[in-house]
């Protein structure tokens with residue numbers, strides 16, 4: 246004979262508490278005879294036991310507050326999955342993981358079929374973590390058209406389709422969140438958005454590529470070559486699928502365009518500013534910097550001026566004591582200058598699976614909390630043509646060095662490499678000369694010399 250529980254009140258309280266969280270459907274209700282969990286063959290089962298009574302709950306869809314689909318199964322996506330699993334949050338479910346062939350379907354949620362993801366009305370958010378602007382843009386567009394919010398870490402896609410993404414989100418009344426697309430785990434765009442609500446941003450400056458910072462730091466500290474540095478950054482999950490994007494400054498260009506949109510509400514086009522990277526940098530160049538008590542960092546600069554926006558990306562030689570010269574490994578350092586707050590610097594891991602997944606998860610949880618984002622109007626922008634007085638370091642071959650004869654202040658030779666330090670001159674003229682010289686020597690490396698500490 247089945248007996249009722251000896252004390253019904255606490256048991257019912259526990260059931261109600263559980264129900265308020267999970268809205269469970271009672272799957273099996275029994276006294277004394279408790280089937281093993283494997284009996285139900287599902288991970289979405291919870292057993293609530295009280296004295297001699299057991300109830301098995303199956304979490305119904307109504308109880309899961311957010312169902313997501315992940316696109317991609319690379320460094321960031323796998324870290325995201327680990328972080329979601331560690332949370333044991335029954336309200337957040339990964340309902341689909343889109344992968345491409347020939348990867349085998351190794352997780353029950355994996356699929357090759359994006360149409361199935363789009364057609365599932367239970368999926369609220371598409372979390373896009375694949376490489377390259379295409380087909381990511383198509384996937385995100387279709388997701389928003391199907392009424393799903395989009396979270397992405399893909400800066401190639403955001404920078405290429407920024408305005409379209411913002412407009413689509415507005416049109417379909419869904420959320421578009423992309424905090425992970427700049428500065429990895431640092432809450433960079435989130436901070437810009439919060440600050441600018443009360444205090445206009447006037448300048449952004451700093452280190453925003455973990456791969457190249459890791460390479461520079463380890464060329465200095467361990468004497469690695471550029472190629473060895475790239476290989477290590479790839480192994481650590483910092484580099485892009487095509488690491489030339491990191492090395493040649495394109496990844497930084499994408500991040501600058503996104504930061505400009507977020508900070509200044511402007512649509513910065515790629516042909517409006519120059520981006521130089523680390524191509525051609527050698528161990529002899531690093532030794533020449535050390536001899537002058539300088540360290541090289543790849544800096545992004547974005548400033549609002551009366552003459553328009555100043556935007557550039559280039560290697561800069563900083564005094565060894567400068568704060569940005571202390572930034573090691575894959576760290577990023579983003580400096581924000583606002584009208585009344587002055588300067589604020591955020592330093593943290595700018596690349597790698599765990600920090601980037603952390604930023605993606607934060608965006609997902611914001612959507613789950615139902616916090617809203619205001620649509621971002623993006624206006625066309627005028628670029629400042631103003632010149633500055635600057636000096637450059639140039640590492641090149643003998644023949645190409647001759648092009649700099651009229652502007653060279655100091656010249657040395659090391660193992661077949663000419664190392665020259667220019668006189669101070671008009672930035673536009675020196676930059677044009679460097680671009681011309683690079684057509685003769687693709688292995689030429691140039692860096693602006695920063696006289697004061699930043």
Ligand SMILES: NC(=O)C1=CN([C@@H]2O[C@H](COP(=O)(O)OP(=O)(O)OC[C@H]3O[C@@H](n4cnc5c(N)ncnc54)[C@H](OP(=O)(O)O)[C@@H]3O)[C@@H](O)[C@H]2O)C=CC1
Nearest residue numbers: 317318319320321345374375376398399483486596597601
């Ligand atoms: N790693 C990092 O530190 C950071 C990365 N990001 C960005 O996040 C995104 C993911 O980066 P990460 O995980 O490192 O990159 P990975 O190269 O490790 O992974 C990319 C994933 O995208 C998949 N993919 C690529 N093209 C397609 C396609 N056409 N259809 C379906 N899947 C595709 C790849 O599949 P396959 O294995 O078959 O090639 C792979 O699973 C990128 O956009 C990157 O720029 C942003 C901030 C930091």
Ligand SMILES: N[C@@H](CC=O)C(=O)O
Nearest residue numbers: 454455456484485596
């Ligand atoms: N390849 C990028 C990854 C993060 O954005 C970097 O190294 O910064």
